[in-house]
Structure formats: C-alpha cells, structure tokens
Amino acid sequence: MQPWLRSYQQLLSLQYSNQQLPHAILINGVAGAGKSLLAQWLMHLLNCQQPISQDNQVNKLQACGQCKTCLLMHSNTLPDHLNLQAEKNSLGIDEIRHANDFLHKTAQFGMYKTVLITHAETMTPAAANALLKTLEEPTDYSVIVLITADIEALLPTIVSRCRVFHIQPDVGERLLDNLQQQGKVNSNNLTKCFVNLTQLPELTDDKVYELFEGFKRLYLNYLYYQQDEALLLQQVLDNKHALRWLEQITVNLQRDQLIKAANLQAEKIVLDTHVLNKLYKVIVNGDKVIKAYTQSNKQFVCQQLIMSISQVIEQAQIGK
C-alpha cells in the first residue's frame, strides 16, 4: 500500500474495530492516487470472517485472504458485496435501485453488506437522487464506498452525506521523508511510488502523446530559459489536458531530482526539489481556480498562473 494511504487505513481500521465506520465513504483523488487500492482493502476487510492485524495493532488490520468469504471476494462472487460501474459512461437509476434492494437484504455470510461505486461522477441526476435516499436512510452494517476523480461533478448533498477522503499522492520532500523513515530510499523504490502517476490514460493515444511531448518541451523551455511565454499560455488555454500535464511534468521533475538525491550524485541542480514543490503547489492551486471560472475569464486566470510560475522561478534565481 502506498505510504500516503496508511493514515486512512489506520483510521478506518480503528473505526472498524470500534464498530464506528461511516455508512458512506467518498474517496476523491487524481488518477494514480490509489483510490481503488484503498477501497478494495476496506471492502475485503469488511467481508473477511477473520481479519488479521499486523504487529498485533488494532489500527493495522487486513483481510486474512484465506477464509471462505475472502475467497469469494477474490473470485468476485461474494453475495454480500456489490460492484457498481458505469455502463456506456453513465450510471443509471436502475443500478442504484438494485443497490438499494441489495442493501435491504440480510447479509448471507459476514456482518456487513458492501457496495462499491466507481466513477461516481457518472451517475445520472435520477440515479444520484435515488442514491441520496439510500444515504439518508442507511441500513445496519452496510457500507457504501464511492470513488471519484471529479468530486465537483457530484451533487453537494451526496458529498455532504459521505465521509470524504481527499487522497493525494505524496510528492517531493514529503515522499522522500516517508521513504527515509522506512529506510527504503533507493532509486527503484522512488520510481515505483510514481509509476501510476506517469501513466496518464490519454497518453496511450499516439497523437495525444505527440502533443504531450511538444507541450513538455515548451514547458521545460519556459522553466529553464523563460522562453515562449505566449506559446505556453496559448497551450494552457487551448489544450484541455494542459493543467494536468503541467502537474504531471512537475511531479516527474521532482521524481528525477529525488532519484538524483538518493543516488547522491553531485550534479548541478537548476531547479531543486524545494522550487519544484512550490511550482507544484502553484499549478495545483491554478487548476482549482481555473476549474471554478467560466470560459470568458479563463484567459485572465491562465495568465495569472503563468505569472505565478514565472515568479517562483525568478525567486529561485534570486535565491542562488
């Protein structure tokens, strides 16, 4: 399990031990953050007949993987668990009603009945309203987990009825600290921690990949030589992937720096980890602001973002 998911595991393990689990949990995070990993771990734990603890600690629980219900979970045939997934990019009211009926039946094996809804943002308005009713009148020993990468696309009333976990992969110094504490700093581990992040789904498309490579050159050119500001701004305005790509490339730069640091290579580092951390924050924040603005204001907000990037670089150069 990724280091940044551990605190959520501990919290949920404790709540499970004290029988205080929320009825509905919403896991929000970018691709590669580990949303499914965390959800699957919890679903398996809840459905296991003899959960085991690591180091005899109540806050480090996991499914045994060997009991009857664990085996049924593994083969996707446990009658007390339901997976709901969008078909043709939308999750309809029939599926939610099915989940509702399912939750009202008695569990056949363990205590819990569990429902996992992936891509919760694809629910139709009717489905969302049906789910709302379910969330308002929870049945005993039922846990619904919703997963989304786009929490803003969900009805606020649904979000407010869930315990929300915003999951963000560690980057930069925090990641390095975490790994150092575990005594696991070497270049292989560092690469593994980021491996999901580097696989953006759209990059499997050749044309988009070419665009990405072009965008990357442009951004790096701007970072290192402060060239082509207007071109970069145009890309950020026109390319719907641009913000995620900015974030992505910055994360990869951080990773490269960490690998260098871990290998103790005394190379000259132009943009050090500290600066890259700042850049990453500026971009993530810019992404949030841009999403909140209408198209007419987008140019202004994007210009602000490019200016903020430029300020971070200038400050870094003054600091040297």
Ligand SMILES: [Zn+2]
């Ligand atoms: Zn088990």
